[in-house]
Amino acid sequence: MSSIEASICSEIIAHPHLLQEVLDDDDAKLKLLRFEYGDDVCNAVKTALMEINMYNPSERDLVPEFWNFRKGRKATIKEVLYLFGHMEMTTKRRRG
Numbered sequence: 001m002s003s004i005e006a007s008i009c010s011e012i013i014a015h016p017h018l019l020q021e022v023l024d025d026d027d028a029k030l031k032l033l034r035f036e037y038g039d040d041v042c043n044a045v046k047t048a049l050m051e052i053n054m055y056n057p058s059e060r061d062l063v064p065e066f067w068n069f070r071k072g073r074k075a076t077i078k079e080v081l082y083l084f085g086h087m088e089m090t091t092k093r094r095r096g
Contacts, residue, residue: 023049 023030023046034042055063066075066083075083 030042030046033045052062055061066080067073068075068079
């Protein structure tokens with residue numbers, strides 16, 4: 001093993017989270033999914049698998065996160081805090 005190969009192997013061992021799973025488009029299950037439900041569903045499943053692996057590749061646990069459906073992206077911290085503040089004001093009981 002050359003010094004370059006040893007260096008790459010040590011980096012992989014030290015930082016396994018840098019590796020991403022490569023999904024094979026020729027996989028039988030993905031082909032069946034694409035055939036039965038179309039490209040949109042297949043791409044959504046592939047994206048979900050990539051995100052699950054990004055957060056916790058060893059256990060594939062689901063990680064809840066806030067989502068801004070109007071803009072089609074993850075919610076920012078500012079948006080989440082605004083939402084919680086708005087919920088706090090609307091759920092307080094009025095006295096008197």
